[in-house]
């Protein structure tokens with residue numbers, strides 16, 4: 402009884418809303434999936450257990466912040482802090498901390514034991530995100546702190562600001578914005594369909610029928626609507 406009610410709570414709270422601007426978490430992500438979010442294409446629902454895992458990630462952040470707020474050698478300058486307002490991207494860093502000598506942007510990530518065990522360097526998508534935080538906060542160093550969800554072990558990597566990488570990510574998003582405005586569905590990611598993003602993508606089905614290359618959104622939208630109509634009438 403409770404299982405069904407709890408699942409329903411999570412599933413009902415899931416909103417399929419249109420995206421209007423980029424988030425830092427979009428950095429380096431599949432441009433096509435972001436395009437579909439901007440166009441509010443109907444997507445596969447996320448399962449209730451996955452939504453609970455997102456909530457669990459929030460608790461892990463709180464757990465990490467608790468000692469940081471109590472350690473004398475570290476000063477938490479700000480937590481849950483939005484990047485400065487500008488036109489293209491919004492996002493919120495977990496914290497900015499100070500060692501007394503220098504500032505760091507802190508980004509906390511959690512993962513299961515298997516991924517954690519094999520982690521010898523930061524994940525590329527996490528590097529992309531922290532580069533944007535470093536860029537917009539104008540702070541030259543960051544820390545990616547990884548938490549093993551199963552046993553609470555930690556790993557950390559200090560990251561230096563890489564101007565070239567940050568600008569390339571911003572240019573990628575600016576290019577995608579042009580495609581969104583002009584109605585051009587971007588290519589699939591290079592590693593399709595084995596790329597990790599494809600495995601968890603809510604637009605897998607739609608992407609499969611779109612083909613691999615750039616296509617016009619106005620033509621493809623008609624195909625999607627026709628497909629949805631057919632599904633409803635079956």
Ligand code: SF4
Nearest residue numbers: 431589590599602608
């Ligand atoms: S299935 Fe892969 S290539 Fe297609 S939209 Fe999703 S992430 Fe992008």
